[in-house]
Amino acid sequence: VNKKYMVYILALFTLLVISFIANIVVPIVIVRPLLVTQYFCPDDWIRFQDSCYYFSKQEENWNSSRYNCSTQHADLTMIDTMEEMNFLTQYKCTSDHWIGLTMTKNQTRQWVNGTIFNKWFDVKGNGKCAxxxxxxxxxxxxxxxxKWICRKKRHL
Structure with a gap:
């Protein structure tokens, strides 16, 4: 009777350990790194509000700059708020940086996502790319x- 009781206790203990590993250890080891990498921006990117920004160190033309952003699953930045404008202006230092605003064939300014620019800030000049x-x-x-600035949404 004692031996059967010990086998029964050992079996229950083994099941308890397996359950602990499956329900506690595995989710921490597998899921937690996914949450951490989704919450933060990639290396060399700067987080501001709900977006990640990349300020290039090299220079390219507007189309190549946009292509470089696309290889990082991003696009040239749009500027949606005055807070974002202030952040970008402060962080870019003294260099000019391409952004995602262009002049269309019918002479309206359009963001890279297709929305029409609502003229909430002044745009100087009569070139095609901003x-x-x-x-x-x-x-x-x-x-x-x-240089250029890429923006992508930070995944939560």
């Missing part, structure tokens, strides 16, 4: 080489 400079947003010929 950049953020020391004096705000201006335009230039798209083949000019500048």
């Amino acid at each position: 950049y953020l400079g020391d004096d705000g947003v201006a335009t230039a010929r798209c083949y000019t080489e500048r």
Whole structure:
């Protein structure tokens, strides 16, 4: 009777250990790193509010800059609020950076996501592609080489 009782206790203990590993240890080891990497921005990206921003170190034309953003599952940044404008202006330092605003064929300004620019800030110049400079947003010929700013939403 004692031996059967010990086998029964050992079996219950083994099941308890397996249950603990399956329900506690495995979710922590597998799920937690996924949550951490989704919450934070990738290396070399800067978090601001719900987005991640990449400020390039090299210079390219507007189309190449946009392509470089797309390889990182991002696009050239749009500027939706004054807070975002202030953040971008402060963080970019003194270099001009391409942003995701262009002039369409019918002479309206459009963001890279297809929405029409609502003119909440001034855009200087009559070029086709927009950049953020020391004096705000201006335009230039798209083949000019500048640094650029990518933006992507931070995944929660």
